[in-house]
Amino acid sequence: MSSDPARAALLFCLLLCFTFAFAQPEATPAPAAGTCTGSAVGGKCHNVPKALRLKLIAIPTILMASMAGVCLPLFSRSVPALRPDSNLFIVVKAFASGVILGTGYMHVLPDSFNDLTSPCLPQKPWQEFPFTTFVAMLAAVFTLLVDSLMLTFYNRRRKGSAAVAHHGHDDSPPPMHAGHCHGHGAGIVVVETQTVEASKKQLLRNRVIVQVLELGIVVHSVVIGLGMGASQNVCTIRPLVAALSFHQLFEGMGLGGCILQAEYGARMKSVLVFFFSTTTPFGVALGLALTRVYSDSSPTALVVVGLLNAASAGLLHYMALVDLLAADFMGPKLQGSVRLQLVSFLAVLLGAGGMSIMAKWA
Structure with a gap:
């Protein structure tokens, strides 16, 4: 997957475009008195x-x-x-999956509700339709589609490669030898081939999980920063400093x-670590630079941030429940031990x- 770093960089650039799009100042009608307020100015808490x-x-x-x-x-x-x-790794992973699940439900989704039901937005359509849950639902279904299509493309490519390899070999039957050793050997080869194919499929699924999960986390990290x-x-x-850390x-x-x-490989790991580690500090630095022009109560900012958070929430919910928790709890490792299941559940x-x-x- 040599194009993975380029794909990750492209997603990050698109995210920057979204950020700058809603960070621009705009002329908006003045809201009704007392119904729409931005950050409080004055008082003991306002200290530039x-x-x-x-x-x-x-x-x-936060970076460290x-x-x-x-x-x-x-x-x-x-x-x-x-x-x-x-x-122990299974238990730690269950704990981390619970963290991702809690992030989606307790951090990202409420933020989206607050943004898209803000009194700063017009009554129609924002107050008359649950856009947050609608977008979260679409994001979860879209994530399922991506997950499914990636596996479908892999299976088709694998079948195509197998067909080419089959035509490249001599079609004549292999010579028969005395005894039963040949038959047992063929059975072992088939089992090993199936095991290798299953491992490759699981590896591809793990890579899809990482890329989609990173996207959802990065979106929310930039927004909150x-x-x-x-x-x-x-x-x-x-x-917020302690909580976000x-x-x-x-x-x-x-x-x-x-x-x-x-x-x-080391390069792709470095790219993923870099994007995750720097997005929240980058968001803080960007907000610091745009303090004079960015208003968290402007309609454009509320809509864009609210929709991004809703999509991120749906993505994180799907990834945590389906690709992480369900895959582990229904897998052979946990199904073979009730004690490990209970410990993992407590970790979640x-x-x-x-x-x-x-x-x-936070």
């Missing part, structure tokens, strides 16, 4: 110099937390207890575990519960 210092602290702090979280699973192969086939960078409210920024740490662990199972609850608690601040 102190907010700037907190943002400058937040950028390296993100890198630590996503890189930790990548170095786990050197620890026997944390190898992908170990029980942009909002934090544009804010001048120190009462909001101060708890822990958020990125645990979310990075989930993504890092998926990257590990995708078995990418811990991950989702931790992110639910963090939703109070």
